[in-house]
Amino acid sequence: SQQGEEDPQALSIQEGENATMNCSYKTSINNLQWYRQNSGRGLVHLILIRSNEREKHSGRLRVTLDTSKKSSSLLITASRAADTASYFCATDKAAGNKLTFGGGTRVLVKP
Amino acid sequence: DAGVIQSPRHEVTEMGQEVTLRCKPISGHDYLFWYRQTMMRGLELLIYFNNNVPIDDSGMPEDRFSAKMPNASFSTLKIQPSEPRDSAVYFCASRPDRGETQYFGPGTRLLVL
Numbered sequence: 262s263q264q265g266e267e268d269p270q271a272l273s274i275q276e277g278e279n280a281t282m283n284c285s286y287k288t289s290i291n292n293l294q295w296y297r298q299n300s301g302r303g304l305v306h307l308i309l310i311r312s313n314e315r316e317k318h319s320g321r322l323r324v325t326l327d328t329s330k331k332s333s334s335l336l337i338t339a340s341r342a343a344d345t346a347s348y349f350c351a352t353d354k355a356a357g358n359k360l361t362f363g364g365g366t367r368v369l370v371k372p
Numbered sequence: 373d374a375g376v377i378q379s380p381r382h383e384v385t386e387m388g389q390e391v392t393l394r395c396k397p398i399s400g401h402d403y404l405f406w407y408r409q410t411m412m413r414g415l416e417l418l419i420y421f422n423n424n425v426p427i428d429d430s431g432m433p434e435d436r437f438s439a440k441m442p443n444a445s446f447s448t449l450k451i452q453p454s455e456p457r458d459s460a461v462y463f464c465a466s467r468p469d470r471g472e473t474q475y476f477g478p479g480t481r482l483l484v485l
Contacts (some may be wrong), residue, residue, distance in 0.1 A: 292472060303376070303463055303476035304415075349415065353472060359428065360405075362415040362475060 267350060267363040275371050281338040283364040284350030285330075293326055293333050294360065297346045307335075307348075322332050340370045374398075376477035377422060378464050384483045390452040393480045397466030398444055405438055406449050407463040415463075421447065454484045 268283045284293070292311045304337040310317045310326045317324045323336040337344055341357065347367045351360040377396040385391055397404045405420040419429040424441045432439070436455070441447040451458055461481050465474040 294473060296476075303478045304465075304474075305476070306473040309473060359417055359420065361417070364414045 267366045269366060271367045274340055276340060276342055279339050280368050282335050282348055284363050286352045286371055291355055291360045294351045295296065295335050296329060296349045296351060304349065316371060317327045342370050342372045344368060345370045376464055376466055376475055378477035378480050380480060381478065382481045385454055386485050387455055391454045391482060393449040393462050394449045395464030395477060398475055398478045400468060401466035402469040403467045404441060405465040406445050407465065408460045409463060410460045456484045458482065459484050
């Protein structure tokens, strides 16, 4: 079964708007990671946040983690058409062994 | 670095045939992972290796699936006999020993008729 569940399943926004997606998980984690998948391609790692961190930034990406609620959010600011992709959260219970992926959020950025 | 290499990129076969998927991890990476992605079940971990040794194969769906890693630069995932429900995209990923993020290959899109 999937550890992470993502919300919404799909998101459509205009270029320049912000995109926010959420991930909830069930058990304690060592870290949570976000990956992007362009259509027909493999997954690409975006950002990792550890269980003792609350917020992390990387370029136009902002990730938050609330371990008390077992949830994380990914914010993409000033979206571009090239951000059109599926975004997956993945939880790592034990620092680098198995990742358990959520179902993903499909993001469409309209030019 | 060429990244994780998978072959073939596309495979169409008939039910009952043997299918072999291949993966070359990034040089120096000690961990190799095989995933399956379908619309219904999402991305599932099938098996992973550390230093060529299978560590966890609990995700392998049934005995028809087998995976090997004869050396640090090559792994195979074999399905024998294949069934239509095996149709999916199969990804290989690798990571270095001290890393936590995984590097994915482009995937093999398998269609079993």
